[in-house]
Amino acid sequence: MAVGVMGQAVQAQSGAYPKHEAPIPASTIAQMREKSTSSAEPMLIRVYKKEAELEVWKRSASGRYIRLKTFPICRWSGQLGPKRKEGDRQTPEGFYTITPSQMNPRSKHYLSFDTGFPNAYDRAHGATGSALMVHGTCSSAGCYAMTDAGISEIYALMREAFRGGQKAVQLQAYPFRMTAENLVRHRLDPNIAFWRQLKEGSDRFEATGEEIAAGVSAGRYSFQPARSPEREAAVQAYRALEEDHLAVLLEEGRPAIRTSYEDGGQHPSFTALWRRGVSLGDVSRPEALAYAGLERVITPARPMQPVCLWTSSCPPSTKQASSVSSSAPDEPTLQPVPAEGPAVWVPDLPSLLTAAPIRDTTMGSDHNRPVIPGAHPIVPAYVMKTAWANAGSGSSDLGDQTRSLSSNRQLH
Numbered sequence: 001m002a003v004g005v006m007g008q009a010v011q012a013q014s015g016a017y018p019k020h021e022a023p024i025p026a027s028t029i030a031q032m033r034e035k036s037t038s039s040a041e042p043m044l045i046r047v048y049k050k051e052a053e054l055e056v057w058k059r060s061a062s063g064r065y066i067r068l069k070t071f072p073i074c075r076w077s078g079q080l081g082p083k084r085k086e087g088d089r090q091t092p093e094g095f096y097t098i099t100p101s102q103m104n105p106r107s108k109h110y111l112s113f114d115t116g117f118p119n120a121y122d123r124a125h126g127a128t129g130s131a132l133m134v135h136g137t138c139s140s141a142g143c144y145a146m147t148d149a150g151i152s153e154i155y156a157l158m159r160e161a162f163r164g165g166q167k168a169v170q171l172q173a174y175p176f177r178m179t180a181e182n183l184v185r186h187r188l189d190p191n192i193a194f195w196r197q198l199k200e201g202s203d204r205f206e207a208t209g210e211e212i213a214a215g216v217s218a219g220r221y222s223f224q225p226a227r228s229p230e231r232e233a234a235v236q237a238y239r240a241l242e243e244d245h246l247a248v249l250l251e252e253g254r255p256a257i258r259t260s261y262e263d264g265g266q267h268p269s270f271t272a273l274w275r276r277g278v279s280l281g282d283v284s285r286p287e288a289l290a291y292a293g294l295e296r297v298i299t300p301a302r303p304m305q306p307v308c309l310w311t312s313s314c315p316p317s318t319k320q321a322s323s324v325s326s327s328a329p330d331e332p333t334l335q336p337v338p339a340e341g342p343a344v345w346v347p348d349l350p351s352l353l354t355a356a357p358i359r360d361t362t363m364g365s366d367h368n369r370p371v372i373p374g375a376h377p378i379v380p381a382y383v384m385k386t387a388w389a390n391a392g393s394g395s396s397d398l399g400d401q402t403r404s405l406s407s408n409r410q411l412h
Helices: 002-014 026-034 120-124 148-163 180-185 192-208 229-251 268-275 286-291 318-322 381-387
Strands: 043-048 053-059 065-072 094-098 112-114 133-135 169-174 214-217 220-223 256-260 294-299 353-355 378-380
Touching (some): 026 065, 043 065, 043 148, 094 120, 133 148, 169 192, 180 256, 192 220, 192 229
Parallel strands (some): 043 169
Antiparallel strands (some): 043 053, 053 065, 094 169, 112 133, 214 220, 256 294, 353 378
């Protein structure tokens, strides 16, 4: 991916166009046609620090935004978490607006656009700083550095969207992909309350495919309802499912970690090129990259116990134990136990649902459909908590805002 991006830089610089008028690559135009969109349609940008990726999304013929391309980030600086003050080297996180006036065709970093930091949320919390950009090169001091080729294509996509009539491009900047698993893993980070606000906005976008209408109320992000009642209902259903997922993961005793950086990170594709001796140009603090993304376990995972459903005792079975295939090295798996019906092994998977054995074929029917002998009905994973032996009663939570999760686990 990085090799392709670097190759496009030569094309952009050697063409007959000024750099800020370089055309969108033909391959990207073809992608847009395949995805029922065009260069004139509105777009938005989503950035993920930990994964070091920038996504361009375009509005399709359906009216929903669809992901067009993912660009690797060559360098970002600081730590996971929002920017708070001038000079802290933090790249911003939050919801920002980019207008044509923020585009800079004469940037010292090839091309650039200003993220719009500080926004209303940042100002409400006293954050300071300016000129936080997405730009070329591979050097960052609070910016997202994309290389010259990367920013050339992103800049062209934004330029054509503005020319097509879009007034402003939304930038959604996140510490990592906003999954329930990632929030549970980082639940003891000091920024968790802020990240839960970002997830609320991210969930809205995932549910509707519409641009997020973000505001600030009482010092926190607030979000306007979706334009149609049906899509707002989809948002509420998605949010309920995600909250239930958070509660399930907490009950399962997932570990809590802290991710640290000496000074930011970069996409692995660029790291691989650098290690092979490929020049990335001006790279800021390359020595810091050796200490990027170090994970320290704050709370270990709670030991998992065998599952035994619908029986009062589960004697061990050597035959069954030997028949279980081995799991991945980092995927702990419950030891097998016999049950009346097919045995169930519950790996540590990011799922709300799990299979449970049917005790026998006389359990009746579900919605007038007979039970198939040996079938596995799908049930909410949290139901299985009652079957755990010595699981314990305590679990870490996601801060004050999540203490009510385990008491509200109705599956939506």
